[in-house]
Amino acid sequence: MSSASSSFIDRRTIIDWLGIVPFMIFAMMFLIIPTLYLVTGAFFTADGQFTFKNIADLFTPTILSAYWISIRISLASSLGGALIGFFLAWAVVLGGLPSWIRSGLLTFSGVASNFAGVPLAFAFIATLGRTGLVTLFLRDWFGFNLYSTGFNLLSFFGLTITYMFFQIPLMVLILTPALDGLKREWREASESLGASTWQYWRMVGLPILWPSLLGTTLLLFANAFGAIATAYALTGASLNIVPILLYAQIRGDVLHNPNLGYALALGMIVITGLSNILYIWLRMRAERWQK
Amino acid sequence: MKTSKFLAWLAIAIGVIYFFIPLLGTFEFSLRMRRGEYSLDAYGSVFSDVQFQQTFGFSILMALFTIVFGMLLVVPTAYWVRLRLPQMRPVLEFITLMPLVIPAIVIVFGYLRLYNSSSYIPFTGSIFGTNVLLVMSYITLSLPYMYRSVDTAMRTIDVRTLTEAAEILGAKWPTILFRCIFPNVMSGVLSGAFITFAIVIGEFTMASLLDRPAFGPYLQLVGANKAYEPSALAIIAFAITWLSMGLLQLVSRFSKLAPSKA
Numbered sequence: 001m002s003s004a005s006s007s008f009i010d011r012r013t014i015i016d017w018l019g020i021v022p023f024m025i026f027a028m029m030f031l032i033i034p035t036l037y038l039v040t041g042a043f044f045t046a047d048g049q050f051t052f053k054n055i056a057d058l059f060t061p062t063i064l065s066a067y068w069i070s071i072r073i074s075l076a077s078s079l080g081g082a083l084i085g086f087f088l089a090w091a092v093v094l095g096g097l098p099s100w101i102r103s104g105l106l107t108f109s110g111v112a113s114n115f116a117g118v119p120l121a122f123a124f125i126a127t128l129g130r131t132g133l134v135t136l137f138l139r140d141w142f143g144f145n146l147y148s149t150g151f152n153l154l155s156f157f158g159l160t161i162t163y164m165f166f167q168i169p170l171m172v173l174i175l176t177p178a179l180d181g182l183k184r185e186w187r188e189a190s191e192s193l194g195a196s197t198w199q200y201w202r203m204v205g206l207p208i209l210w211p212s213l214l215g216t217t218l219l220l221f222a223n224a225f226g227a228i229a230t231a232y233a234l235t236g237a238s239l240n241i242v243p244i245l246l247y248a249q250i251r252g253d254v255l256h257n258p259n260l261g262y263a264l265a266l267g268m269i270v271i272t273g274l275s276n277i278l279y280i281w282l283r284m285r286a287e288r289w290q291k
Numbered sequence: 292m293k294t295s296k297f298l299a300w301l302a303i304a305i306g307v308i309y310f311f312i313p314l315l316g317t318f319e320f321s322l323r324m325r326r327g328e329y330s331l332d333a334y335g336s337v338f339s340d341v342q343f344q345q346t347f348g349f350s351i352l353m354a355l356f357t358i359v360f361g362m363l364l365v366v367p368t369a370y371w372v373r374l375r376l377p378q379m380r381p382v383l384e385f386i387t388l389m390p391l392v393i394p395a396i397v398i399v400f401g402y403l404r405l406y407n408s409s410s411y412i413p414f415t416g417s418i419f420g421t422n423v424l425l426v427m428s429y430i431t432l433s434l435p436y437m438y439r440s441v442d443t444a445m446r447t448i449d450v451r452t453l454t455e456a457a458e459i460l461g462a463k464w465p466t467i468l469f470r471c472i473f474p475n476v477m478s479g480v481l482s483g484a485f486i487t488f489a490i491v492i493g494e495f496t497m498a499s500l501l502d503r504p505a506f507g508p509y510l511q512l513v514g515a516n517k518a519y520e521p522s523a524l525a526i527i528a529f530a531i532t533w534l535s536m537g538l539l540q541l542v543s544r545f546s547k548l549a550p551s552k553a
Contacts, residue, residue: 016375017376019367019368019371019372019375019376020368020371020372020376020379020383022364022367023364023365023368023383026364026427027386029427030398030402030427030428030430030431031386031389031390031393031398031431031434032386032389033401033405034398034400034401034402034404034405035393035397035398035401037401037404037405038397038400038401084302084305084306084309087302087305088302088303088306090299090302091298091299091300091302091303092299092303094295094299095295095296095298095299095300095302096295096296096299097296097299097300097303101303105303105306107536107537107540108310110536110539111532111533111536112310114486114489114490114532114535114536115528115529115532117493117494117495117507117510118493118495118507118510118511118514118528119493119510119524119525119528119529120525121514122317122510122514122521122524122525123313123314123316123317123522123525123529124313125514125521126313126317126319126320126321126521126522126525127312127313127316127317128316132316132320133312133315133316133319133320134312134316164309165309165310165313168306168309168310197295222391222392225394226394226395226396226397228394228395228396228495228496229494229495229496229507229511232495232511233495233510233511233514236515243394243396246396246397246400247396247496247500250396250399250400250403250500251500261400265396265397265400265401268396268397269392269393269394269397272392272393272394273392273393276388276392
């Protein structure tokens, strides 16, 4: 602590900082620099001239429609996942169900939220595909042809319903602790003041929960937006969503401009980044009530 | 009170229908390979496929490397930051969250541009280099889970006292790290390892774009070319995920019991 030993302190400080050098080199090499390379590349032409043309080129019909479908699928699956997930989490926390249902649901959610990618696509093809279990069941027992209604698994609706398989469990996992944080006293206080269930939820429960609810929905949105494996296995390259377009671009430069590919990646980072920043901000607000 | 109980059961019923029908459908489909009767032919066909054995083995190997090298990177760093650089914790938390924000496909796109065969560090120039890059990409993907589980485990032990005690007894740094810190955060290391395994084993994006013969791209290939095998593979993949998560729960349950005994 004394100033006489300042050279000793300096050496110690240097050793302190040396300890995280391996991690920092790793993060730089495999996370930060690759990302920055794409982000900066989005603002240059192939010959190294600064330009906004790549960004402007994102606003062409093909790319714009890819972003639009991606956003719609992510939004629909995150809202659907949030709604059903909330309902399920509410049921096990406040619905007065036996406790084994709660632990069962949480365990299953841990598994299902990690069951994504290619196998998930297979599961839904086997269920709702043209010869899937549900499709055949509806046809043989009710004479109802699912595919004559215009339903198609390889579409906006099909992908949304498939994505919800990992979205709902994620919502359950994040929201259960938040619902546990709703204190019994608040409920009792509002009841003794004569509030109905509806009034309690509208004026106490939901105002406390909305940062968690909205924040988790945003997390689910980003989660769906970056997902590719399920969509690719389900639809091949036929559905024009951003991750699949980027995949095709990386494989074979389908946009005929490598730097436009960087701009496409930048667009993805901006969208998932914004929703994550909002999520973190909302979570900080939500944690005020969980102390 | 009665309506809320009814609604709760309704929610569970909807959940059960939504989650079990696809699993049931997949299982039923996987048994349909032989005409007119149920059989395990699809599973037999999968297991006897040489490509299945090779890609599955390759992915397990990659997962093991990811876990070993990831933990060798994460545990000392988390330990050091707690001990000596607490002011860096928010920075580390931020960096380890980034792989959740930046989609995997963007990260691997960056790798392909930065480390191609004509660059200064040509990882993708050789098979060995590409495998190394694949492991690095998997460590990056699992960084959020590994760091958080290790950091949580470290919160329950007193890193400073343990280190000082070991130092007084004359232990050197490697001894402190591998015989004192690692065993004490084993529950965190194991739960991080299981979730990493679940993520890596069927990972598609990285392996496919780096062109490595991993299980994920193989699954996709089978899905595009065969009828019944994909369902069998989906059931197998679900079983693997379930196993990893089950082991994870077991470990965290044990680690919860441990402090109460002490």
